[in-house]
Amino acid sequence: MALAANDYEQAGELKIGQVGIANLRVRTLDVAQLVREMRERVERAPKLFGRAAVIVDFGGLAQTPDEATARALIDGLREAGVLPVALAYGTRDNDALAERLALPVLAKFRAQYEHAEHADAAPARTAPPPPPREPAPASRAAAKPAAADKPRAPGRVQKTPVRSGQQLYAEGCDLTVLSTVGAGAEVIADGSIHIYGTLRGRALAGAQGNAEARIFCREFHAELVAIAGHYKVLDDIPEKLRGKAVQIWLENDQLKLAALE
CATH class of the missing domain: 3.30.70.260 (ACT domain)
Incomplete structure (x- = not known):
């Protein structure tokens, strides 16, 4: 069936x-x-x-x-x-x-x-507000400005091939692979994944749920691709896209693939 x-x-x-x-x-x-x-x-x-x-x-x-x-x-x-x-x-x-x-x-x-889906989730606990602070004397130095937002981690770059059995994870950032991802290898990123060689293994972008992440590769033969948990295996991929330069993205909870022009 x-x-x-x-x-x-x-x-x-x-x-x-x-x-x-x-x-x-x-x-x-x-x-x-x-x-x-x-x-x-x-x-x-x-x-x-x-x-x-x-x-x-x-x-x-x-x-x-x-x-x-x-x-x-x-x-x-x-x-x-x-x-x-x-x-x-x-x-x-x-x-x-x-x-x-x-x-x-x-x-x-x-x-x-x-x-x-939060039907079964318990309400979030909130900490009591801190007690009011007395104003600093005028003679004291002015308060330090608020810290700037934490900068996003720079993208991880892999210069050598990712071989069968290896797993590469770019936590909190994009991943760029300058070589190939072999069959049986796995590359994972919280952001997008860019592969400038052949993708034969698995590529999982948006690993923490980022639906805006994308996957790009120069030559597509992937065993599996996934974005924010939505995945396709090679058998699901149109024959015309195999071996081509491809981009993968998520649209309305559906994984989309198209050849790069």
């Missing part, structure tokens, strides 16, 4: 995190369908998803599933070919469930859907 044509028909939304760990956001608690969808992903891209680490996120459900259902899902995902390694951070019930399943709880996946 093929995957549903429209994303909203899927029982689970799979996104790729900033360290290459996939986050399975469960939207419909249908164990059979979730396992079937994951098995199809593994069959389509075994090098990417086979034995891949997956965080299971129940935050999109109205209530935390019971232990038997959650255990059936975990076991089913393992049979489908991936390795559930944790539950995503959630409610106290979610924490208790993770303990019964002998799984750790990891911080929430930083993706766009978090900005729109």
